[in-house]
Amino acid sequence: AQRVTQPEKLLSVFKGAPVELKCNYSYSGSPELFWYVQYSRQRLQLLLRHISRESIKGFTADLNKGETSFHLKKPFAQEEDSAMYYCALSGRGYGNKLVFGAGTILRVKS
Amino acid sequence: GAGVSQSPSNKVTEKGKDVELRCDPISGHTALYWYRQSLGQGLEFLIYFQGNSAPDKSGLPSDRFSAERTGGSVSTLTIQRTQQEDSAVYLCASSLGTRGLYEQFFGPGTRLTVL
Numbered sequence: 310a311q312r313v314t315q316p317e318k319l320l321s322v323f324k325g326a327p328v329e330l331k332c333n334y335s336y337s338g339s340p341e342l343f344w345y346v347q348y349s350r351q352r353l354q355l356l357l358r359h360i361s362r363e364s365i366k367g368f369t370a371d372l373n374k375g376e377t378s379f380h381l382k383k384p385f386a387q388e389e390d391s392a393m394y395y396c397a398l399s400g401r402g403y404g405n406k407l408v409f410g411a412g413t414i415l416r417v418k419s
Numbered sequence: 420g421a422g423v424s425q426s427p428s429n430k431v432t433e434k435g436k437d438v439e440l441r442c443d444p445i446s447g448h449t450a451l452y453w454y455r456q457s458l459g460q461g462l463e464f465l466i467y468f469q470g471n472s473a474p475d476k477s478g479l480p481s482d483r484f485s486a487e488r489t490g491g492s493v494s495t496l497t498i499q500r501t502q503q504e505d506s507a508v509y510l511c512a513s514s515l516g517t518r519g520l521y522e523q524f525f526g527p528g529t530r531l532t533v534l
Binding site for chain 2 (some may be wrong): 341352353354355358360395397399401403404405406407408409410411412
């Protein structure tokens with residue numbers, strides 16, 4: 310079964326502090342992992358994906374197959390990072406349908 | 420260019436009524452997905468289309484839910500005999516294809532409230 314777990318519903322940090330949003334997955338195969346973000350009153354949008362191995366808005370995420378994790382990290386949080394973050398996976402042969410975690414609200418305080 | 424659009428943006432209906440939700444994907448996108456975002460269930464997959472065909476309908480919660488896509492473009496999600504547990508935000512997404520390298524672009528959603 311495909312499953313994505315985001316253990317924290319809410320993560321509150323101060324501006325300038327490091328951020329780590331946790332994501333663990335279960336999938337029997339080689340999944341593709343994504344982070345999506347939804348800012349207030351905006352639509353859901355892709356933040357980054359593991360196959361690109363890129364940094365977007367200072368965020369990075371490394372796929373750890375041994376720990377089945379895909380945690381999202383940023384060394385210095387900014388107030389504009391406040392949003393809902395969803396970790397998601399898709400499996401080959403499943404039409405790229407996304408399985409989402411429950412989401413984590415990131416609140417960056419000044 | 421224009422993104423994915425959905426209509427209506429809000430729909431309030433009475434229990435037992437039928438509703439139709441519409442999705443206009445980005446032009447040229449062959450893949451179209453429906454998801455539901457609710458408080459109790461989070462974001463869940465409902466159905467996807469490749470062209471006008473729906474290879475995977477596994478996420479539709481009951482036979483009251485159906486969807487179609489015509490002309491490889493517009494899609495309609497229909498919920499018959501709505502129930503209060505159908506209240507949710509229904510999201511549509513489209514992409515160039517169904518491989519993982521293709522990004523899914525999401526619409527603004529339709530907020531459905533069943534009284």
